[in-house]
Amino acid sequence: MPQARVLYWFRTDLRLHDSPALKAALDLKPEVLYPIWCxxxxxxxxxxxGNNRWQFLIDCMNDVSRSITNLNAESKLFVLREPAVTLLPKLFRAWNITHLVFEKDTDAYAKxxxxxxxxxxxxxxxxxxxxPQSRTLWDSDEVMKANGGKPTMSISQLQAAGAKVGAIARPVETPTNLPGPGDVELDIDQERPESKPDINGKYRxxxxxxxxxxxxxxxGDYSVPTxxxxxxxPATTPHRGGESLILARLESIxxxxxxxxxxxxPKTSPAAFEPQSTFLTSPFLHFGALSAxxxxxxxxxxxxxxxKEKKAVSTPPTSLTGQLLFRDxxxxxxxxxxxxxxxxxxxSHCRFIPWHLPSKVDVKTGLVTGEYEVDDEGKEKEFQRWRDGKTGFPWIDAIMRQLKQEGWIHHLARHAVACFLTRGGCYISWERGAEVFEEWLVDHEAACNIGNWQxxxxxxxxxxxxxxxxxxxxGKKWDDTGEFVRKYVPELKGLSKKYIYEPHKAPIQDLKKAGVVIRGDGSEEMSxxxxxxxxPMFDFNVQREICMQGMKNAYRVGLHGNDPKVLDGSWKELFADDGAGPTEGKEGGPGGMASFEDADEADGAREELVKAKRTSKRNVPKASPEAARKGHKREHSQGTIDGAFGKKVKS
DNA sequence: ATGCCAGTTGGGTAT
DNA sequence: GATACCCAACTGGCA
Incomplete structure (x- = not known):
């Protein structure tokens, strides 16, 4: 039998340790092995x-390439500059390949x-x-099946379904030698991918x-791009990637x-820096430089x-392994x-809330387009100020500036700014926030980011x-003196701890002494x-109350993203015009309108979608006028709700 | 059916 | 500083 000529395709597993897929490739006892990246x-x-995550990826690629070369001086990570779908068929012929080996991937695009x-x-x-999929503890599809084909919506569900799947696989051995590649000459045409639209154009x-x-x-040496x-x-993050780096750090932990x-x-501080209160394993897990x-x-x-020693231990969900369970x-x-x-x-599992700045949807595919609806210019301004770290709330601004600069913020800091943007401040769609995190986080993992924003x-x-x-x-709870704010919002560093979280309350003499002017909307940097x-861009207590009532309202309406009323835009009939969020007009998309404008063609597609979804059972919200009266300070905004549900009293 | 309780990580006040 | 309790009140699982 001829010896195997293997392409090992690295993707989300930029490491040599605990790689069952790489082990499967080596088990073939190949004559040649090409470690490649498409x-x-x-x-x-x-x-x-964003550029920070690019740098992290490049670090991880260079590191694994060096590790490969350490095992075989002829070999390295061969980066081939063409997407896999068009490249691989040509490569199979050119290098006379017998086997293609890669690790199972998880997200919808990769599948x-x-x-x-x-x-x-x-x-x-x-x-x-x-x-086998090794970026998670268990194979996600198997856990899903064990959970009745449904998404795991709590840690207890995950644990129960995971237990059915079986024990979490022990790590496999790290290879100690690798076969070299064969001839690496290539005489094939390069098919250059379509470069438009270029979502990352603004970073270039x-x-x-x-x-x-x-x-x-x-x-001509298959180098890792720069x-x-x-x-x-150039990247601004101090966080660097690479398998060898994280394995050494892990030993010190x-x-x-x-x-x-x-x-x-929950006992680690979101305000700690240099050093942070946790060990930043997340970006390494994302790129597979560390095996979960x-x-x-x-x-x-x-x-x-x-x-066994009868010493105290922490347990999931708060323990270290609990963090990995959430990821799964x-x-x-x-x-x-x-x-x-x-x-x-x-x-089907995401509650519908009439957020501001909702995503535009292509009703033909049912997918978001990547653009969003500006239902309110003021809200767009708030979103930009949140993104830029200029909300006028130092705690929020410090976190957002740390995120932009360094690409990493503590989990609880993510909570603070995410709550602020959505249900506890701006009432802006979580999808806007998720997109910003997606751009900026060095550890961005689609599943975790989306899940955490929800x-x-x-x-x-x-x-x-x-x-x-x-x-x-x-912020005060974790950092009473405001050192974190002083670090990331340096214009406030001279303020005393009394005013560091609320500089607008500081007397003019204090501000003079601190050398800062509190004024305007963030567009002016120096005076x-x-x-x-x-x-501050709004009175937080007022805004919090508006959000709270809006959430209460939306929960009572009880729609999810696949409800026919969400799909066809008629959800608006259920929300009062003066409630929080965009509710004007009778027609419209999920929160927006343009997705349904000028759309004769879209109408048909929408009808199909709605028809398909209508057949599924859904919960009819309970009418509860008594609860509505008791709980609502904005009585006038409830008229529409109560009216709407009066017709739907459960029999 | 109805009630009870748990759910990774709130805020405010009192002891 | 740690802890207890209340605030106002969500869902989902289970008895």
């Missing part, structure tokens, strides 16, 4: 990726891509080995040219057994040891819901919307040599 136009142009690749490999007579200071020098790159080639500004075994996430299972078992072994929960939800998981429209906005996974973070009190910090 430079993907989806990532380059279509997904939101489609892989299906095409598998088809073309079969056509070319190349055997495909899809290694010059043209994107990673594809312009051919498949093997500018030196930010310069991407046309992007685990060496402190007391810390490891008693870790409780390896991490899990290393921690669990220590916890078990401590248990979101991956399973994503596996069950597919594309609809990432949006409100059409999502959680914080109380549209899925979590419902206690009356538990609302204060942009003042929450006569003195830095300007904006006034």
């Amino acid at each position: 430079w993907d136009s989806h990532y380059v142009y279509r997904a939101r990726v 489609e891509r892989d299906k095409q690749v598998i088809e073309s490999a079969e056509k070319a007579g190349v055997k495909v080995i899809v290694g 200071e010059s043209d994107e040219k990673t594809y312009s020098s051919g498949i093997a790159g500018p030196q 930010l310069v080639e991407l046309g992007m500004k 685990l060496a402190d057994e007391d810390y490891t075994a008693t870790f409780e996430k 299972r390896y991490f899990y078992h290393r921690v669990e072994d220590i916890v078990e040891k401590r248990r 929960m979101y991956f399973v939800a994503q596996a069950a819901l597919g594309y609809s998981f990432g949006q409100t429209y059409g999502n 959680w914080l906005s109380c549209t899925a996974f979590y419902a206690m919307f009356y538990r609302c973070y204060s942009p003042v009190a929450f 006569e040599g003195v830095p300007v910090y904006p006034k």
Whole structure:
């Protein structure tokens, strides 16, 4: 039998340790093994990726490439500058490949891509080995099946379904040697991907040219592309990627057994910096530079040891392993819901709230277009100020500036700014916030980001919307003196701790002494040599109350993203015109209108969608005029609601 | 059916 | 500083 000539396709597994797919490739005892990376136009142009996450990816790629070379001086990570779907069929022939091996991927886009690749490999007579999914603790599809085909919506569901699937796989061994690649000459045409639209265009200071020098790159050596080639500004994050880096860091975490075994996430400070209160494993997990299972078992072994010693241990959901369980929960939800998981429209498990700045939807596909509806110019302004860290709430602004600058913020800091943007402040769609995080986070993981935004906005996974973070009190609780604010909002660094979270309340003498002017909406940075910090963009207590009533209202209406009334825009009849959120007009999309404007063609598609969804049973909201009277201070805004539900009293 | 309780991480006040 | 309790009040699972 001829020896195997293997392409090992790295994707979300930029590591050599605990890689069951790589082990499967090596088990073939191949004659040659090409470790490759297909430079993907989806990532380059279509997904939101800021320069900091690019840098992190590039770090991880370079690191794994060095590790490969350490095992075989002939080898490295060969980056081929063409998307897999068009590239691989040519590569199969050019390099006389017998086997293609890669790890199973999880998100909706990757699944489609892989299906095409598998088809073309079969056509070319190349055997495909899809290694087990190892970016999560369990295979997400198996957990979903064990959960009755439904998304896991709580940790207990995840744990129960996970237990049915079986024990979390122990890590596999790290290879100690690798076969070299064969001939790496290539004489094939490069198909350059469509570069428009380029979602990341705003990050580029010059043209994107990673594809312009051919498949093997500018030196013809299959090098890892650089930010310069991407046309992007240098990264500003201090966080660097790479498998070897995180494995070393992990050892230093685990060496402190007391810390490891008693870790409780809610007790770590969102305001800590240099060093942070947690260990930033998330971006490494995202790129696969750290195996979740390896991490899990290393921690669990220590916890078990401590248990036997009758020492205190923390347990899920707050413990270290609990954090990994949450990650799996979101991956399973994503596996069950597919594309609809990432949006409100059409999502059976996402509550419908008439947020401001809702996503535009292409009703033909049922998918969000990437654009949004500006239903209110003032809200658009608030969104921009939130994004820019100029809300006038120092705690919020410090977090957002840290996010933009460094690409990482603490989990609780994410809570604070997410609550503020959505249900506890601006009443702006969680989808707007998720997009900003997607661009800026070095650890952005679609499943976790989407899941957490739904959680914080109380549209899925979590419902206690009356538990609302204060942009003042929450910061104070963790950082009474405001060191975190001083670090990231330096114009306030001279203020005393009394006013650091509410600078607009400081007397003029204090402001003079601190060397800052509190004025305006954030558009002015300096005034006569003195830095300007904006006034709060609204009265938080007033806004909190508006949000709270809006949420209460929306919960009582009780729509989800796949409700016929959401799909066809008639949800508006259920919301009062003077309630929070865009409710004007009788026609319209999920929150917007343009998606349904001038759409004769769209009408048909919409009808089809609605027809399909109408057949499914749904909960009819209970009429509860008594509760409405008791709980609502804005009585006038309830008239429409109570009227609407008067007709629908449960029999 | 109805009630009870838990749910990773709120805020405010009192002890 | 840690803890208890209340505030006002969500869903979903279970008895």
